[in-house]
Amino acid sequence: MHNRFRQLLRDSDDLHSDAMRAARVxxxxxxxxxxxxxxxxxxxxxxxxxxxxxxAAGLENVxxxxxxxxxxxxxxxxxxxxxxxxxxxxxxxxxxSEHATAFNAAVQRLGGKxxxxxxxxxAEVVKQAVPNIxxxxxxxxxxxxxxxxxxxxxxxDIGLVSTAELRQLFASVAGVESQHKAILLTVQALLKANExxxxxxxxxxxxxxxxxxxxxxxDAFYPxxxxxxxxxxxxx
Amino acid sequence: xxxxxxRVQHARHAQMAxxxxxxxxxxxxxxxxxxxxxxxxxxxIDELAANLGTVVRQPSTRRSFFLGAAGAVAxxxxxxxxxxxxxxxxxxxxxxxxxxxxxPGDLKVVAVATALENLAVSSYEGALKKAGAGxxxxxxxxxxxxxxxxxxQHADHAQAWAAVLARAGKPPISDAPLSIxxxxxxxxxxxxxxxxVAKFxxxxxxxxxxxxxxATANVSDASAIMxxxxxxxxxxxxxxxxxxxxxxxxxxxxxxxxxxxxxxxNLTVR
Numbered sequence: 001m002h003n004r005f006r007q008l009l010r011d012s013d014d015l016h017s018d019a020m021r022a023a024r025v026x027x028x029x030x031x032x033x034x035x036x037x038x039x040x041x042x043x044x045x046x047x048x049x050x051x052x053x054x055x056a057a058g059l060e061n062v063x064x065x066x067x068x069x070x071x072x073x074x075x076x077x078x079x080x081x082x083x084x085x086x087x088x089x090x091x092x093x094x095x096x097s098e099h100a101t102a103f104n105a106a107v108q109r110l111g112g113k114x115x116x117x118x119x120x121x122x123a124e125v126v127k128q129a130v131p132n133i134x135x136x137x138x139x140x141x142x143x144x145x146x147x148x149x150x151x152x153x154x155x156x157d158i159g160l161v162s163t164a165e166l167r168q169l170f171a172s173v174a175g176v177e178s179q180h181k182a183i184l185l186t187v188q189a190l191l192k193a194n195e196x197x198x199x200x201x202x203x204x205x206x207x208x209x210x211x212x213x214x215x216x217x218x219d220a221f222y223p224x225x226x227x228x229x230x231x232x233x234x235x236x
Numbered sequence: 237x238x239x240x241x242x243r244v245q246h247a248r249h250a251q252m253a254x255x256x257x258x259x260x261x262x263x264x265x266x267x268x269x270x271x272x273x274x275x276x277x278x279x280x281i282d283e284l285a286a287n288l289g290t291v292v293r294q295p296s297t298r299r300s301f302f303l304g305a306a307g308a309v310a311x312x313x314x315x316x317x318x319x320x321x322x323x324x325x326x327x328x329x330x331x332x333x334x335x336x337x338x339x340p341g342d343l344k345v346v347a348v349a350t351a352l353e354n355l356a357v358s359s360y361e362g363a364l365k366k367a368g369a370g371x372x373x374x375x376x377x378x379x380x381x382x383x384x385x386x387x388x389q390h391a392d393h394a395q396a397w398a399a400v401l402a403r404a405g406k407p408p409i410s411d412a413p414l415s416i417x418x419x420x421x422x423x424x425x426x427x428x429x430x431x432x433v434a435k436f437x438x439x440x441x442x443x444x445x446x447x448x449x450x451a452t453a454n455v456s457d458a459s460a461i462m463x464x465x466x467x468x469x470x471x472x473x474x475x476x477x478x479x480x481x482x483x484x485x486x487x488x489x490x491x492x493x494x495x496x497x498x499x500x501x502n503l504t505v506r
Contacts, residue, residue: 087485091485091487092487094490095487095490098490098491099490099491102491151469155465155466155469158452158461158462158465159458159461159462159465164452164453164454165453167452167453167461167465168449168450168452168453168494170452171448171449171452171453171464171465171468171492172449172491172492172493173491173492174465174468174469175445175449175468175469175471175472175492176472176487176489176490176491176492177469178469178470178472178473179472179473179475179476179486179487180487181473182472182473182476182477182486183476183477183480183486183487186477186480201480201483201485202482202483203480203481203483205376205378205379205430205481206374206376207376208376208377208378209377209378210377210378210380210381211378211381212378212381213377213378213379213380213381213382213383213385213477214381214382214384214385214386216473216476216477216480217385217386217389217470217473217474217477219470220388220389220392220393220470221392221393221396221466221467221470222465222466222467222468222469222470223466224466
């Protein structure tokens with residue numbers, strides 16, 4: 001089971017790296033998103049708006065549940081936890097909860113049914129992963145995947161939904177998920193450098209390795225290749 | 237030539253954690269990286285820009301853009317007071333025609349974005365010059381890396397927006413004709429330490445992020461929407477790392493607002 005989790009993280013890393021490379025080399029997903037976003041001009045069915053919002057709420061629910069579970073781990077929310085890690089986890093969980101509320105409120109304004117459950121695909125990923133998280137680095141890797149999928153999904157959805165209000169909602173949340181990812185990438189870099197003591201507030205900036213200054217934002221344009229399909233978390 | 241005048245010419249700082257030579261080397265490496273990726277970016281932008289314009293007059297080259305960006309701070313103050321966009325011929329002595337907008341509709345938002353990215357590039361460039369002149373004290377390596385990388389990403393963003401203007405047949409904007417430019421440059425000029433520069437940069441990144449959030453809801457062209465959508469998270473990530481460096485909570489807001497967004501009327505060219 002432990003090996004399976006490692007493999008899952010490796011696969012996730014590979015997928016992530018592939019997505020980043022694709023964005024850098026060709027901006028293929030960027031173009032694809034732009035092409036797809038013609039729907040925004042043409043106008044798409046409100047039903048698709050509802051599905052996109054429900055999928056978003058499902059991704060937020062997965063994130064909330066995952067951070068909640070992470071807080072039960074001794075090195076995230078227990079006695080071994082660095083205060084900065086615990087605070088980040090608690091506040092990030094609360095922010096995801098507010099995002100879910102916002103997405104579901106928009107669903108209801110459109111006459112849809114709120115999504116109170118988790119996104120099925122990523123619920124399964126987390127279900128397999130969480131029991132096997134043994135180190136902070138394991139937990140951070142999983143969190144990066146969830147944050148990145150959420151951000152990529154919302155960036156892509158900005159080009160797919162049919163109203164200005166929904167575009168702004170998705171943008172206002174995408175920018176926050178990407179910030180979660182930026183900090184997690186930086187933390188990951190420090191953990192991999194075996195410098196956990198530098199995860200501090202304020203940090204000893206003179207001691208930070210040079211790479212820590214840019215590890216958090218690897219791409220000039222945010223990719224969308226890992227975006228969840230609009231219907232993935234729709235309420236059936 | 238310094239964009240900040242004579243005051244940065246003096247007093248090298250013995251305690252710098254990263255030398256000017258190292259900064260230059262970093263610059264070169266990032267430049268090479270940029271050169272290797274830019275053709276693909278340009279290809280993508282060509283497709284995006286097709287929705288906003290049909291006439292290609294004078295597509296700007298990367299080199300001419302960076303020459304423009306390098307001088308943006310020096311030009312910015314003048315441009316902020318100017319009513320004539322770069323590349324627009326001076327008016328003749330005949331009676332002026334009824335004023336027309338050079339950047340109509342969505343293109344005004346594109347013009348604001350171009351100018352804002354130019355301002356960001358020039359600001360980070362100015363910060364590096366101050367660091368090289370020893371005006372900021374010791375510059376930690378991580379901060380130097382942040383500035384170099386963020387500056388290059390802003391240059392990519394500026395180039396993306398500039399290409400849209402070029403493809404639409406509009407005059408290029410190689411400086412920062414914005415109502416905020418003079419004030420921003422004064423703040424940067426007054427900064428005397430790494431934290432002060434970081435705070436200045438944080439404010440600018442937040443303005444950029446909010447401007448793009450505003451843009452996603454206030455432009456109608458699908459390509460422009462997606463250009464703003466894919467840039468906005470990058471600016472918020474810059475802001476998060478700057479908050480981390482400053483010792484503040486890195487994600488203070490649950491939603492990215494638009495209260496500090498630049499609007500079309502912040503553009504100082506018609």
